Structure formats: C-alpha cells, structure tokens
Amino acid sequence: xxxxxxxxxxxxxxxxxxxxxxxxxxCFSGRSNVGKSSLINKLLGRKAIARVSSTPGKTTTINFFxxxxxxxxxxxxxxxxxxxxxxxxxxxxxxxxxxxGKRNIKLCLQLLDARxxxxxxxxxxxEFLKGRNVPFAVVLTKCDKLxxxxxxxxxxxxxxxxxxxPVFPFSALKGTGKEEILNFLDDYTE
Numbered sequence: 001x002x003x004x005x006x007x008x009x010x011x012x013x014x015x016x017x018x019x020x021x022x023x024x025x026x027c028f029s030g031r032s033n034v035g036k037s038s039l040i041n042k043l044l045g046r047k048a049i050a051r052v053s054s055t056p057g058k059t060t061t062i063n064f065f066x067x068x069x070x071x072x073x074x075x076x077x078x079x080x081x082x083x084x085x086x087x088x089x090x091x092x093x094x095x096x097x098x099x100x101g102k103r104n105i106k107l108c109l110q111l112l113d114a115r116x117x118x119x120x121x122x123x124x125x126x127e128f129l130k131g132r133n134v135p136f137a138v139v140l141t142k143c144d145k146l147x148x149x150x151x152x153x154x155x156x157x158x159x160x161x162x163x164x165x166p167v168f169p170f171s172a173l174k175g176t177g178k179e180e181i182l183n184f185l186d187d188y189t190e
Contacts, residue, residue, distance in 0.1 A: 003182075006044045006067035013061045014090070015097020021104045025071045026188060029125060030111030032077030035141035038172035039111060040065070040074055043182060060091065062098055070106075070189050073098075079121035099132050106188040107135050109181075114140035114154050114169060118161060137166040137184065144171035 012018050028036045044067065063074040075098065076091050099105075108129055112122055129136045140158055143151055151169065158167050166184060170177035 003044045003067040003072075006046070006065050006072065009064040009066050009071075011061035011063045013094065015094055015101070018062065018098060018101060019064070021071075021102060023066070023069055023071050024104050024106045024189070025073050026106055026185065027073040027075055027098075027108045028111065029075045029108050029129075029136075030077060030141075031079040031113070031119070031121060034077065034111045034113055035170075035172055036074055036077065036111055039109070039139060039141065039170060039181075040072060042170075042172050042175060042178050043185075044072075060087070062094060068189070078125060079119065099128070099134065105134055107137065107185070109139050110136045111139045111141050112158065114143045114151065114158070115145055117157070137168065138162050139177070139181065140167060140169045142171070143169045143176055144173045 010019070028040060030036050044065070060076050062076065065072040065074070075095065078091070078095075110122075110126060110129065112118070118126075126136075138158060140155065146154060155167070155169055168177050168181050168184070170181065
C-alpha cells in the first residue's frame with residue numbers, strides 16, 4: 001500500500017470524543033519516546049506528519065491519520081513517570097475507551113526499544129492486546145543504535161519471546177525495515 005497520500009485528521013483527548021470507526025484501523029502502541037511518531041512519518045513518507053519530540057510523554061492524545069481507505073492511529077505513549085495521577089488516569093480512560101469501543105482494529109504495531117528487554121509496562125500492554133484479541137506485530141525501534149552483533153542478539157531475544165508474532169527490526173534514521181513493514185501491512189489494508 002502506498003501511504004504517501006496520508007493526511008492528519010484530528011487528535012482526541014477523551015474516549016467520548018473518538019470518532020465512529022468507519023474504516024479499518026492500524027494502531028501504533030508503545031512506551032513514551034519509543035519512536036511511534038518517527039515510524040509513522042517514515043511509513044507515510046513524510047518528515048513531520050506525526051509530531052516527533054525528544055521529550056517523553058508528549059503524545060497525550062489519540063491521533064488519527066487517513067491514508068487511502070484506512071485509519072492509522074497513533075496512541076499515547078505509556079510508562080512515562082513524570083505525569084500527574086490525574087493525567088495518567090485520563091490516558092488509561094482514553095486507551096480503554098479506544099480498545100473497548102466497537103472499532104475495526106485490523107492490527108496493532110507494538111513498538112519496543114530494540115536495545116532493551118521487555119519492561120513491565122510493555123508486558124502489560126502485550127497482555128492487554130492478547131486479552132482483547134487484537135492482532136499485533138512487534139516493531140523493534142532504534143536498531144541503528146546497536147552494532148551488528150548486539151542487534152543480532154537482541155533480535156534473537158525478541159523473536160524467542162514472541163514465537164508466533166512477526167518481529168520487524170526498524171530504524172527511522174536509516175529506514176531499515178520500512179519496506180518489510182509496508183509489505184506486511186498490505187495484508188491488513190486490502
């Protein structure tokens with residue numbers, strides 16, 4: 001699928017604001033600062049359609065993009081400690097509202113930092129997706145920050161952890177993995 005014609009639609013801060021799910025949706029989930037916006041920008045062939053920040057916790061809304069006949073949905077990052085309890089509760093309500101609604105979610109791309117191991121927050125999100133029967137694939141971000149030996153070891157770690165789940169190494173800086181992810185998404189966008 002060619003996402004080059006994608007447009008930003010809107011941001012929603014509460015579950016009650018979310019639009020009706022009239023098109024299939026691919027959502028992007030991951031910890032704060034894992035690179036969701038960078039992945040979206042790379043897949044869409046744009047430099048800044050999704051806002052990128054070096055400060056964790058900046059995406060506090062659910063952001064919708066439309067490309068052809070599909071919505072791409074950028075979910076708020078989780079796991080950022082420097083937010084108030086009120087803001088964390090709003091995020092939880094927003095996420096639960098998104099996944100609890102009658103949405104046509106075809107796939108969730110669960111982003112994980114290739115340099116790390118599975119955190120408690122990441123594990124909870126993966127279990128949440130499994131519990132809701134949301135199909136997902138794993139995208140390992142920041143692969144360019146590892147040397148070849150480290151990257152091979154980390155890919156082996158993640159593939160062993162997610163035995164039956166597709167795992168895609170990705171670098172927003174080098175574009176590594178972009179074509180593989182786009183080819184994979186073709187099955188979910190037809």
